Amino acid sequence: MSTIEQTTPTVDAKNANEILKDSLAGTVELTGSQAVLEALIAEGVDTVFGYPGGAIMPIYDALYDYNDRLKHILVRHEQGGIHAGQGYARSSGKVGVVFATSGPGATNLVTGLADAMIDSTPLVCVTGQVFAHLLGTDAFQETDVINITTPVTKWNYQVTDANEIPHVLAKAFYIAGTGRPGPVLIDITKNAQIQKIDYKGYEKCTHIRSYRPKPIVRKSYVEDAAKMINEAKKPFVLFGQGVILGKAEKEFKAFIEKGGLPAAWTLLGLSALPTDHPLNVGMLGMHGNYGPNVLTNECDVLIAVGMRFDDRVTGRLDKYAKQAKVIHLDIDPAEIDKNVKADVPVWGDCKETLPLLTKLIQEKQHTEWLAKFNEFTRQENEVVIQHELHPTTDELTMGEVINLLNELTNGDAIIVTDVGQHQMVACRYAKFNQSKSNVTSGGLGTMGFGLPAAIGAKFGAPERTVIAVIGDGGFQMTLQELGTIMQTGLDVKILILNNRFLGMVRQWQQLFNDKRYSFVDIESPDYVQLVKAYGIEGNRINERSAIKTALQTMLNHKGSYLLEVMVGKENNVFPMVPQGCSVSEIRLK
Amino acid sequence: MKLEYTITVYTENQVGLLNRIAIIFSRRKINVESLNVSPSEVEGIHRFTIVINETEEVVRKLCRQIERQVEVLKAYYNTNEEIIWQEMALYKVPTDEVAEKMKVERLLREHGARAVVIRKDYTIFETTGQREETDKLVKVLEPFGLIEFVRSARVAIIKASKGFHEKLKEFEIQEPSEELAENEFLDQGQGVFTM
Numbered sequence: 001m002s003t004i005e006q007t008t009p010t011v012d013a014k015n016a017n018e019i020l021k022d023s024l025a026g027t028v029e030l031t032g033s034q035a036v037l038e039a040l041i042a043e044g045v046d047t048v049f050g051y052p053g054g055a056i057m058p059i060y061d062a063l064y065d066y067n068d069r070l071k072h073i074l075v076r077h078e079q080g081g082i083h084a085g086q087g088y089a090r091s092s093g094k095v096g097v098v099f100a101t102s103g104p105g106a107t108n109l110v111t112g113l114a115d116a117m118i119d120s121t122p123l124v125c126v127t128g129q130v131f132a133h134l135l136g137t138d139a140f141q142e143t144d145v146i147n148i149t150t151p152v153t154k155w156n157y158q159v160t161d162a163n164e165i166p167h168v169l170a171k172a173f174y175i176a177g178t179g180r181p182g183p184v185l186i187d188i189t190k191n192a193q194i195q196k197i198d199y200k201g202y203e204k205c206t207h208i209r210s211y212r213p214k215p216i217v218r219k220s221y222v223e224d225a226a227k228m229i230n231e232a233k234k235p236f237v238l239f240g241q242g243v244i245l246g247k248a249e250k251e252f253k254a255f256i257e258k259g260g261l262p263a264a265w266t267l268l269g270l271s272a273l274p275t276d277h278p279l280n281v282g283m284l285g286m287h288g289n290y291g292p293n294v295l296t297n298e299c300d301v302l303i304a305v306g307m308r309f310d311d312r313v314t315g316r317l318d319k320y321a322k323q324a325k326v327i328h329l330d331i332d333p334a335e336i337d338k339n340v341k342a343d344v345p346v347w348g349d350c351k352e353t354l355p356l357l358t359k360l361i362q363e364k365q366h367t368e369w370l371a372k373f374n375e376f377t378r379q380e381n382e383v384v385i386q387h388e389l390h391p392t393t394d395e396l397t398m399g400e401v402i403n404l405l406n407e408l409t410n411g412d413a414i415i416v417t418d419v420g421q422h423q424m425v426a427c428r429y430a431k432f433n434q435s436k437s438n439v440t441s442g443g444l445g446t447m448g449f450g451l452p453a454a455i456g457a458k459f460g461a462p463e464r465t466v467i468a469v470i471g472d473g474g475f476q477m478t479l480q481e482l483g484t485i486m487q488t489g490l491d492v493k494i495l496i497l498n499n500r501f502l503g504m505v506r507q508w509q510q511l512f513n514d515k516r517y518s519f520v521d522i523e524s525p526d527y528v529q530l531v532k533a534y535g536i537e538g539n540r541i542n543e544r545s546a547i548k549t550a551l552q553t554m555l556n557h558k559g560s561y562l563l564e565v566m567v568g569k570e571n572n573v574f575p576m577v578p579q580g581c582s583v584s585e586i587r588l589k
Numbered sequence: 590m591k592l593e594y595t596i597t598v599y600t601e602n603q604v605g606l607l608n609r610i611a612i613i614f615s616r617r618k619i620n621v622e623s624l625n626v627s628p629s630e631v632e633g634i635h636r637f638t639i640v641i642n643e644t645e646e647v648v649r650k651l652c653r654q655i656e657r658q659v660e661v662l663k664a665y666y667n668t669n670e671e672i673i674w675q676e677m678a679l680y681k682v683p684t685d686e687v688a689e690k691m692k693v694e695r696l697l698r699e700h701g702a703r704a705v706v707i708r709k710d711y712t713i714f715e716t717t718g719q720r721e722e723t724d725k726l727v728k729v730l731e732p733f734g735l736i737e738f739v740r741s742a743r744v745a746i747i748k749a750s751k752g753f754h755e756k757l758k759e760f761e762i763q764e765p766s767e768e769l770a771e772n773e774f775l776d777q778g779q780g781v782f783t784m
Contacts, residue, residue: 210659334657
């Protein structure tokens with residue numbers, strides 16, 4: 001620090017950190033709001049999804065001057081904003097950033113926070129809050145945001161003094177993006193946004209003593225795991241989003257290739273390994289593939305990588321892989337032994353543990369064992385897949401649409417799905433060549449996720465084709481975000497698979513409630529007319545012969561486009577592991 | 590088998606952390622029998638003492654969920670045999686009853702109690718001990734018109750603990766790990782937990 005008295009420079013629309021370099025004073029006067037935006041720039045944030053309001057006005061006022069360095073996307077609802085943030089994070093691998101005002105603005109974030117929490121998506125949400133002196137007085141648009149969001153955030157913090165802002169935001173980005181990622185919410189009172197501080201520059205957070213995001217890898221566990229894999233006759237790998245979040249796709253591929261290990265994915269692990277990889281044996285879980293489910297109960301060593309044994313994956317737990325020794329690789333120690341007891345826990349970042357394991361395992365090919373998966377695939381193909389992808393009935397199937405979409409995209413597009421039957425079908429049949437291509441709401445199953453997440457995914461990966469596959473139910477939950485598409489001129493393809501039912505619930509009512517279709521009959525507006533009002537082109541088809549051309553037209557179209565395909569009303573998603581059943585009791589019809 | 594477990598949590602001193610820890614129990618509909626928050630042997634580090642009735646498996650998972658919280662340093666769980674624990678109780682009784690009918694001296698001796706306040710209208714006794722002991726004095730004082738009774742949360746010392754860092758070694762066995770390196774981050778910065 002200089003001892004010479006300097007007039008503290010003030011900032012207008014310039015980078016404070018740049019000014020600081022030339023300043024002799026060592027500080028520059030900033031408002032809390034400016035400090036927030038400086039933090040975002042220092043963290044490499046390029047896009048913010050948000051919605052202004054009273055208590056966050058000072059930040060938006062500052063944003064006016066930062067417009068050239070921070071792209072702000074005005075959404076139509078805060079839930080749309082946070083889902084867009086999630087889509088951005090999932091397609092880019094970066095931290096998504098969301099702004100919302102106090103009260104209803106903040107409470108509208110809650111669904112997205114819960115979704116990001118359970119699906120481990122890194123987010124930093126900044127909410128405005130009433131003046132500190134009004135806290136607890138039931139002031140206008142005051143809600144106890146910190147306590148409302150505590151169960152659905154990895155960390156949250158309320159700032160009432162602007163001097164804390166640089167440090168707290170650095171901590172927020174560090175916590176959101178490291179270890180097992182998750183959403184962080186920073187609630188900033190209005191006085192702190194206005195308050196002027198002597199800004200000393202931004203320092204990224206690299207260490208918090210009570211937080212250890214990267215466990216030290218214990219070699220002996222890796223050795224035990226390798227020994228177990230080497231002795232295995234029927235090893236089976238399950239992989240989840242941990243592979244993608246750990247940016248360990250290459251390491252994972254090397255691992256299974258060396259060991260000749262058949263690998264199946266969870267819903268969120270999808271796209272971590274190319275679909276057509278010979279060791280990719282398919283999808284796990286309730287609507288997963290036949291082989292991976294049945295053979296879970298036949299393998300001798302189960303190797304779980306970055307997945308959490310969700311109940312939709314395991315089915316009935318007391319009949320899950322009881323014959324197998326379990327190796328569990330995870331970065332979060334709370335996941336180990338949570339649902340399935342691990343014989344060998346390998347606690348660590350799979351980017352580190354997988355190469356160590358690969359080094360120690362023998363090069364093998366489990367040809368016979370792999371053939372077993374293929375045999376199950378053949379059976380599933382005969383009973384389910386053929387009829388789904390190449391139906392002979394009049395009614396269109398969701399599967400045939402996805403199948404034709406694969407042909408046209410060659411598996412290079414990002415597929416964003418909503419929640420329900422179309423989600424299961426899209427994930428089952430969509431082809432992926434590269435990672436971070438599947439964006440879906442897994443753990444929380446948030447209907448309405450699809451459209452805003454697709455918007456975010458496009459901003460996160462602008463060079464890629466983004467296709468939102470959405471059902472007629474979920475689309476109606478967040479279709480206000482068509483306005484965001486309109487205003488930003490974004491290029492997102494929207495593929496509505498319309499069965500005029502809340503299909504997944506209807507399927508359950510058919511199978512388990514004697515076809516008592518209770519409030520699943522849902523009507524839709526004319527979507528083509530609707531998007532037209534937003535200046536988006538669209539088309540509706542109900543003929544098999546028209547599918548391919550219509551998809552091609554959608555993909556060729558410059559800008560956003562909606563294609564609605566009318567599919568069979570009462571088609572079911574199979575195979576299915578009925579709730580309460582073991583994975584080996586999976587039904588093909 | 591459900592047992593009484595005492596969970597000891599070392600944390601940073603942070604607003605809102607109490608809620609973060611409390612909801613880990615309430616989310617699973619687990620009743621907290623007793624909760625105490627106090628300073629610990631390490632300056633600036635808080636120590637939560639939580640008592641619940643649960644199976645060991647549940648308690649172990651709860652501790653891992655607690656440790657997952659950013660501002661939690663470490664959580665331990667112990668059975669009653671593994672800890673020394675005490676609770677303090679206060680009893681308010683009418684002074685005239687006490688003076689006329691009670692053999693105060695014997696009472697104090699037998700229950701390790703002492704009189705904290707003696708006024709014309711009431712007297713307050715205090716005793717420290719385990720649940721049965723403090724309960725026993727309630728029974729004794731009830732016939733004399735016990736006006737108020739209050740008992741504190743449990744405070745506990747882990748017998749095997751040689752301070753925070755020593756206990757870490759033991760706990761390490763239950764973690765998927767062998768080495769003690771996990772503690773290394775704690776060494777940095779403030780140099781508090783050197784091993």
